[in-house]
Amino acid sequence: MIFARAERRTLDIAGALALGGVLAFVGVATAVLLGHAGSGSGAGAGAGAPLFDAYILRVARFTFLQAALSTLLSVALAIPVARALARQRAFLGRVWILRLSAVPLGLPALVAALGIIEIWGRQGVVNDLLRLAGLQNPVSVYGLTGILIAHVFFNLPLAVRFLVAALERIPAEYWLSSANLGMGGGAVFRLIEWPVIRRVLPGIAGLVFMLCATSFTLVLTLGGGPAATTIEVAIYQALRFDFDPARAVLLAFLQIAVTGLLLFVLSLFGRPQDEGVTAGRAIRRFDGRRRRVTDGLVILAFTLFTAAPLLATLVSGLAADFGRLALDPTLHRALLTSLAISLASASLSLAIALPVVLVPQLAESGAAGPARLIMAGVLPAVGSLILLVPPVVVATGWFLMLRLFGETGRFAPAIVTVINALMALPFVVRVLGPAYRTHLARTARLALSLGITGRRRLVTIDWPALKKPFLTAFAFAMALSLGDLGAVAIFGAEGFVTLPWLLYSRMASYRTADAAGIALILGVLCLLLTLPSTAPDRAPERPGPDA
Amino acid sequence: MPDTAIALSDVTVRFAEKTLAFDCAIKAGAAVAVVGPSGAGKSTLFNVIAGFQPPAAGSVRLLGEDMAGRDPAERPVSIVFQDNNLFSHLTIADNVGLGIDPGLRLDAAGWCRVSEALARVGLGGYETRLPGSLSGGERQRVALARALVRRRPILLLDEPFAALDPAMRADMAALLADLVAETQATMLFITHQPEDIGRLAGEVIYVTDGKIRFHEPAGDFLARREPADIAKFLGRSVP
Numbered sequence: 001m002i003f004a005r006a007e008r009r010t011l012d013i014a015g016a017l018a019l020g021g022v023l024a025f026v027g028v029a030t031a032v033l034l035g036h037a038g039s040g041s042g043a044g045a046g047a048g049a050p051l052f053d054a055y056i057l058r059v060a061r062f063t064f065l066q067a068a069l070s071t072l073l074s075v076a077l078a079i080p081v082a083r084a085l086a087r088q089r090a091f092l093g094r095v096w097i098l099r100l101s102a103v104p105l106g107l108p109a110l111v112a113a114l115g116i117i118e119i120w121g122r123q124g125v126v127n128d129l130l131r132l133a134g135l136q137n138p139v140s141v142y143g144l145t146g147i148l149i150a151h152v153f154f155n156l157p158l159a160v161r162f163l164v165a166a167l168e169r170i171p172a173e174y175w176l177s178s179a180n181l182g183m184g185g186g187a188v189f190r191l192i193e194w195p196v197i198r199r200v201l202p203g204i205a206g207l208v209f210m211l212c213a214t215s216f217t218l219v220l221t222l223g224g225g226p227a228a229t230t231i232e233v234a235i236y237q238a239l240r241f242d243f244d245p246a247r248a249v250l251l252a253f254l255q256i257a258v259t260g261l262l263l264f265v266l267s268l269f270g271r272p273q274d275e276g277v278t279a280g281r282a283i284r285r286f287d288g289r290r291r292r293v294t295d296g297l298v299i300l301a302f303t304l305f306t307a308a309p310l311l312a313t314l315v316s317g318l319a320a321d322f323g324r325l326a327l328d329p330t331l332h333r334a335l336l337t338s339l340a341i342s343l344a345s346a347s348l349s350l351a352i353a354l355p356v357v358l359v360p361q362l363a364e365s366g367a368a369g370p371a372r373l374i375m376a377g378v379l380p381a382v383g384s385l386i387l388l389v390p391p392v393v394v395a396t397g398w399f400l401m402l403r404l405f406g407e408t409g410r411f412a413p414a415i416v417t418v419i420n421a422l423m424a425l426p427f428v429v430r431v432l433g434p435a436y437r438t439h440l441a442r443t444a445r446l447a448l449s450l451g452i453t454g455r456r457r458l459v460t461i462d463w464p465a466l467k468k469p470f471l472t473a474f475a476f477a478m479a480l481s482l483g484d485l486g487a488v489a490i491f492g493a494e495g496f497v498t499l500p501w502l503l504y505s506r507m508a509s510y511r512t513a514d515a516a517g518i519a520l521i522l523g524v525l526c527l528l529l530t531l532p533s534t535a536p537d538r539a540p541e542r543p544g545p546d547a
Numbered sequence: 548m549p550d551t552a553i554a555l556s557d558v559t560v561r562f563a564e565k566t567l568a569f570d571c572a573i574k575a576g577a578a579v580a581v582v583g584p585s586g587a588g589k590s591t592l593f594n595v596i597a598g599f600q601p602p603a604a605g606s607v608r609l610l611g612e613d614m615a616g617r618d619p620a621e622r623p624v625s626i627v628f629q630d631n632n633l634f635s636h637l638t639i640a641d642n643v644g645l646g647i648d649p650g651l652r653l654d655a656a657g658w659c660r661v662s663e664a665l666a667r668v669g670l671g672g673y674e675t676r677l678p679g680s681l682s683g684g685e686r687q688r689v690a691l692a693r694a695l696v697r698r699r700p701i702l703l704l705d706e707p708f709a710a711l712d713p714a715m716r717a718d719m720a721a722l723l724a725d726l727v728a729e730t731q732a733t734m735l736f737i738t739h740q741p742e743d744i745g746r747l748a749g750e751v752i753y754v755t756d757g758k759i760r761f762h763e764p765a766g767d768f769l770a771r772r773e774p775a776d777i778a779k780f781l782g783r784s785v786p
Contacts, residue, residue, distance in 0.1 A: 173631035176599060181697075182620025183649040191651060195636040284599065286619060 002365045002444035004453035011362055015355040015375050022352065022382045025418055026389050029397025036249045036400055055226065056234075056247075060254060063230040066144060066219075067212035070151035074159050075205050077152065081302045082163030083193060084295035087288040091296070097303055098164065099531075101157035103310060106476075106530025108483025109154070109217035110500050111523040114507065114515060115309030116150050116222070117141055118316055125308070146222035151215065155208045157306055166200045167193060172283045179286035188287055202269040210262050214255075214390050216486045217500075221507070231255045232392045236489055245400055252393040259388055310523075317520025325517045330502060335521075338482055338499040341413060345420035346477035352421065353428040353473070356383040357436050365444075383429045386422040394419055395490035412491035416498075419487040424477035431476070435469035472533035479529040483522065499525075550575060551611070552701055552733035553596060558605035560591055560757075567591055567757030568605075573750075575610070575700070578727060579735045580748035580765065582780065588757040589737045593703050596735075597626050609701060620649070622701075625694040629706040632690035633678040639665065639689055640674035646693035664692040668722060684715035691726060702727070704736035708743065720746040741781050744769060753777065 003011065085094065104112060120126050120141040127138040139145060170192065178188055216232040223229055229237065231251050238248040288295065325331055356379045363376030386394070398415045402408045439462065447453070447461050463470075485500040492501055499522050506515040552575040560567045567588045573579055581589050594600035595607060598619035607614040609623055625646075633642045643661045644653050653661070665671055668688040678686055687707055694702055707723075708716045724747055727734050736747065744751060744765050751768035753761040755776070761768065771777050 171631035173628045174634060176597075176619075176626065176628070177632060177634075178649070179599070179619040180597060180624065180626050181645050181649040182618070183645075187650040191637065191645070192634065195634075286599070 015359040018352045018355045029394045032397045032401040033249045059234045070212040071209045074155035078159035084298040086167035104154045111519045113221040114519045115313035118312035119308045143228045150218040206266040316516040320517025334497045334502040342478040342481035345417045345481040348421035349424040349477045384426045391486045395487040412496045416487045420481035424480045428473040431473040475529040479526040554608040558602045561603045579750045580744045581737045581752045583754035587754045624701045625699040626703040627690045629709045643693045646697040664695045668692045683710045702732045702734045
């Protein structure tokens, strides 16, 4: 038993509310979509057309193709980078490079897209260099190339972080033993590194594939045209440009089928393993000395690739006319709207996450009737429902429904807030779950036996110990909402303008200087929120005398 | 074979918070217990000999040869740790086979030697098993089998029994004593248990505050009643 009677009752109610609320919200959207599919309203000329026309097939094929290529590139490039970083533990600025690789995680996709255009675009550094080298045809950042560059920009650092973490979980004694035995570079890779990498690779590749297959903003800004469109972007185009709800609905179900399949495959791979037991020695690598130069070049290339778009965003942002921007009432309103929505959605996300995290632990502790057991089983799935039914799809459902009541713009802020909260939910649950589990195992029985329950327990026992994971989750949920374009784009109406939407419209109308300034503001806001929690530990790397 | 297996002269190791200095000579074939409080520098002493820790000054000579600039694998040393000696994803035979060829390319004769070594440590027939399915004592025996096939004249054991229960410690100590007698290796082992000294050691090196404070026959060390920290380590009531 880890909760007092009154606490159990509160949790039951909270769990029921979270379960009912989320299911109703997503359910309404899906039901509306189903209704549209059934009635065929708005299909117009398409009523007699075959279910999957050539356009939809092409979109589906491109979605898979770009996701597969993005995944392949990200993961294949991540292996040498991670090996080099794991091997060169004394590399100058290594900690900063690892921190840098956490930056894309917190950066809004739209801001990154702008930075990537600055570097890889027609006027960008890369093409300038290519022209200097005498090449005539510049690299085009639009279409498949641009989408791949952007996806690798986001996912290469992610894969590198996972792989470095996995390589660092290798017991320190292995490196001592391999040096003592005299293993060469090939043997170290074959016998030590590859077995570890192989174990985590399917999980990483699955995650990257999922992120790329459901990527919206990057494809919207860098893709475009029927040749380079993913399902999510096609939904948006069907609704906003063609106003063809029937096609949007069809695409939405296709998207659910695809994500459902992906989630199923992902669940087969499982999560990367937790750490093994070590004597807690400092890791020391003896195979790094001979490869210092090649490893250094690999790390340098990775650093340039990741840092360049960030620097470009900074430089072009600073060149913007901030004096005029500061007086722009549209920007004021967008900033306030975005802050309000992100605060509300982060709070809502945490409120839903608490029962999702706690009810299963309550059920595990033995105090469970059948109702509570069912709730404990279903709640975690509800927590990641948004992965199955993506934001753009939910937004489409609500858009179609609210259209029946006239003006959609009035309801947009509320809908976007809830969708953003659900988007952050899987992450929030992943941060709070393990933290709460450890905390309860450590304190629950003691607190109960001393009669510290209810609000007193929250204030004196739980909050001090869980402050950090709570703040991390809240900050991340806020950043996610601040940078989100998907849900807003579906509703994007006069009078409801968020910061990303303003940025997107400035980009679309070629007001480049303004866009750069807004991107800088948005990027800095999000990084301020996410960087403190994603930074690796400050633990000193210097080896000392081990006990 | 030279008379002196290990000779450290004025070896200095500097860490940010302290400096360690070692000076000693160990005869070939000796069995030496290295004892002393935690953090005194026992593992650092081993790291210097094995080549994991380059000294800031002084010379390390093993079997008469200067070891400056030599990689760990180029030294006549095998090392066994308290834990994680075995690569957990490789079979027992592979783990031992690494001692013959670090790239694990063995011929039939090589695999034969692996099986013989496993049989010698009482683990015949364990070839295809994974380390995870073995007890802690069995895993340490596999590590000894690997040291056996490597045939290096110096064997360093960093708390090899610390994770074992008392009955297993005694078995392991007996096996180790046999193997060392057979191979005539020079053996140093770190321990926190006075009874290991009686079982295995001919000499004792007592390390404290980053220095070798005593280096004497095991009998003399075990009979000590002062200084107080050694008396306490040996389990005597301090006057």
